[in-house]
Amino acid sequence: MGQVKLISRFFEIENSHLLPVYERHGGYSAARRVVTEKWPMEKIISTVKASNLRGLGGAGFPTGVKWGFVPRDQEGPKYLVVNADEAEPGTFKDRQVMLNAPHLLIEGIIIAALSFGAKEAFIYIRGEYFEPCLVLKQALKEAEEAGYLGHNIFGTSRSLEVTIHRGAGAYICGEETALLSSLEGFKGWPKLKPPFPALKGLFSKPTIINNVETLSYVPIVIDKGPEYFAGLGVERSGGARLFGISGHVKKPGVYELALGTPMRELIYEHAGGIRENRALKAVIPGGTSCPVLKAGEADISLDFDSLAKIGSMLGSGGVIVMDETTDLVRVLHRICRFYAHESCGQCTPCREGTGWMTRIMERIAAGEGRAKDLDNLVDIANMILGNTICPLGDAAAMPVASFITKFREEFEAKVKAKSVAVG
C-alpha cells in the first residue's frame, strides 16, 4: 500500500487547524529547531535538496534547487510568495491543507523564508477560497501571538511578516509571474522571462514562489530527515504528495501517497474503484492541462518521471477519472471553454487559439463537426504549444492534442454522425 500520513494525518485530527492542537501533535518543532539552532541557509537548502522534494503546484521543479537561485549577497528585500491560488480543474488538495493544517504551511513558510533571507512573505490565495482564507488568517494570528511570526520569532533576532492577499477569481493568477503582477496591483498578466523571479520577482526583488503543499512538506522533511522523505518515493521524485481524485470513483477525495504508487492502486483501492463497477475509459493524471491517459495506461507509476515518459505530467495531482459512459467530446469541449475563458489575452496564440478551438469543439459537440475539424484542432493546438508567454497556452493545447489523438475514433464518430444528425 502506497498511502502515507504525513500531511494527511492532520485531516483526521479534530481542530488540527488550532495552534494548541497542532503543537500537541509535534507542530512547530521543525521551525523552532531551524530558527533557534540558527541553521545556515546552505544547511536548509541542502536538506531540502537531499529530500528530493519537488514543486507540487504542477511544474515539479526541485524545491531546494529553486531556493538556491536567490543571490546570497544581494542587499535589500527578498520575498517569499505562497501560491495558494489553487484553480487547476480537478485540483483541491491545497484547500484541504489550508483548512486542516494551516500551521504546517506557516511552519514551512518560516523555514523557506530563512533559506534565502526573506523577511516578508505573501500568501496569494484564490478568491473563492473564502473558508481556507479565514482559517489561515486565524492561524497567522495565533502564530504571531505565539511569537512564531512577526518580530523576534522564537525569541531570536529574526523576523518574518506574512500577509494574505486574496485573488479576484482569475485562473491565470496561479501562474507565478501573473500572480506577481496581480500582487503588485497590476492586471494579472504573466511576465516575460528571464529574468526569473528568483533574481527579479515581486516589486523587482528576488522572490521565491512555492505552492502550499510543497511548503507544507518542508517541516516534515526537517522533522523526519531528508533520507526518510526521499526514501518514500522513487529515484528522482521524493517523498509523497496529495492526490485529489475526482470523477467517476466511489470515494473521491484527497489521498496522500508515496510517489511511485501505481495509479491503479489510487483508483481501485483508495478511491474505491469506478462507480457501479463500470469500466475505466480515461484518466487525467494531474489537472486538466495534463495530457489524458487511456484505460490501458492506468498502471503507470505516479511519479514525475514515469508520467513524463509516456507524454503526460504528474501536474497538480488532480486525478480525474472517467468511466466508459463518458462523452469525451463534451469533456474536451468543457476543458476548451475553461482555458478560453481563463486565457489572459496578452499573447496572440493563446488568446486567439483557445477561443478558436472552443468554437470548433462547440460545433462538433453540437453535431455540426466536419472531417477536417479534428486535424485542424490538433494543428491549432500545436501552433499554440511552446509559442506563448506562459504555460497556460500549453495547458490549453495539450488536452486537445491528447484527447483527439488518443480517442480519435470517438471524435471521428461524432464528426461523421453529422449527416445523420442533421439529415
Place this chain on the structure above:
Amino acid sequence: MSLNGIKKVRVVIDGNEHLFPVGMTIFEAAESVGIEIPHYCYHPGLPIAGACRMCLVEIEKIPKLQISCYMTVGDGMVIRTNTERVKRARAAMLEFHLVNHPLDCPVCDQAGECGLQIYYMTHGLYISRLLENKVKKTKKAAQIGPHVMLDQERCILCSRCVRFCAEISKSHELGIFERGDYSELDIFPGKQLDNPYSGNVVDICPVGALTDRDFRFKTRVWYLEEAESVCPRCANGCNIYIHYNLKRPYKNDGRRISRLKPRYNSEVNDWWICDEGRYCFKFADNDDRLLEPLVRQDSRTARPGWEETLGRAAERLRATAAAAKVEVAVLVSPQASNEELHITKRIFNEQLPGCGFYFSALSPFEPTEDSLLRKKDKNPNTRGAELMGLSSDSAGVKSLAELKSAALAGKIGALFIAYHDPPGLPESENRGWAEAIERIPLIIYQGTNNTATSRSAHIVLPAATFAEREGTVTNSSSRVQIQRRAFSPAGEALPGWEIMRCLGEALGGVYRFENAEQVFDDMAQKYPAFAGLDYGKIGSSGIIVTSGK
C-alpha cells in the same frame, strides 16, 4: 571579446557570422545586418511586450522558438530566422491574429498600409480554414479623443498604443480590458484620448484599430506620395513626411496635403510629433491662400502679374527711401527659411541702404511647452534669424513694439512685412496695431494666406508654403534641416527667396540665383555660423551649425 571598449559577442545568423554588442536583442542584431523579422508589438521606441509572437526565431540548443524582440544575443549563439519551422510559426501567428479580425479591408482606412495585409502577402498566403464566427466587440468607429477613432474588432491587442500612453505621453488613457479573445482595447472610464501627442497612437497602430479623424476616408493611402520635411509649427524642428495626393485631385476637396507623419530622427523627435504640428498643415490648401500678386490703389485691386507688381513695389520703395524723415521698415519673420532670410537681408541692405530691420517671434499660437518635444517659440527658424543677425537680440534690429511706435508716430514710410500679421496676434499683443497699419502709407505684404495685414496691404506678394518650396530651417538646437518641396506652389505663388530675388532685380540689382541651394551657398559664405556648410551634406537628419545658445 572587446572592441573599442564595447564587449561584443560572436553570433551566427542565417549562416553568417557577425559581431554584436552585448545586450543587443536578436531582433536588433538581425535588423542591423539587413534581416527583417516580422513583428507587431515590437516598436523601437517602446518597452518590449513580447505579445504578438510574430518575431519567433530558432536558436540552436534551445528547444522552443524564442521571441527575437526580447531575447538578447549571446556568444556562440546560432540563430535561424528563415527555416521551415520559423516560417510555419510566423504563418501560424498570423493566422491567429486574423481569427477575430474582420475582413473589412475595402472600408478600412488602414488598407494599403496595414501590417496584417503586408504580412499576409509575405508570410501568410494560406487558404482560410476558419468556419467559426468572430467575437463581437463593443466599440466600432468610436471617437475616443479629439483626433482618434477606435475600432475594437480590428485591434490585434499589440498594446503599442497602451505603452505609448504609459511611457511616452505618460497620460495613461488607454488600457486592455476583459480577458482572452474578449480582450478589448479601450479608454479608461471617464477619460478621453486627449493628450498633446495623441496622434502618434495612429502612426504606431499596425492595423486599422486606431485611425485619424482628420485623415479618415479622405484619400486612399496608395494615392499618396511623400516628401521629407520639417514641421513648421515650432522651434523644435521635428522631422516629418508630408503625405500629399496629386493623383486623385478630386479627393479630399482638392486638398493636396493629406496628412503629416513623423519621420524618425534620434537627435530631434525620435518617432514622434505633437498634435499641434501634425494638424498644422491645413493653411496650405485653405481657400484663403493668396494666389496672385495684388496691387491696391484707391480702393481698387489690380492683378497685373509678377513683373509689374514687383516693378511698382520697387518704384514705391525707392521713392520712400528717397523721402526725408520716413523709414523703409522690413519686418522679418522666423517663419521664413534660412535662404529667404539671407536674401531678404542682403537685398534690402544692398538696394535700400538705411532701411530698418525689425524682428518678432510672436505668433498667434498658444506658447505650449513640455519636456518631450514642444517648444514655446512657435516658429521653425528663430535660431536661423539669430545666426544671421536678424533677431531682436541682434545689433540694429528693432522690435515689433518699436515698429508700432514708429508707425504711430508717422515715421514709417513703407513697411515690407513677411508672414507676420500683428493685428491677428492675441489681444495682449495686438493693441494699437489696427491704427498703426492705417498710418503706414505703403505696406508690401508677403505671405501665404489672407490676413488682416494682407487685406490692408497696398501690394501683396503670394508666397509658397513650406510644402511648396525647397529650403532649410534652423531649430532651437542650431540644427539646420531641409524642408523638401513636395509640389509646386498654389496659383502664382513663388518661394520666398525667389520673390526676394525678383524684387532685388526690380530694384536694379543683379542676383543670379536659380534655386534655394545657390542662395544657401551664398549664405554659407556670409555667416560664420554657416561657414563651410554644404547643402548636399545636410542629409535627412540635419547638421548642427554651432554649439547651442
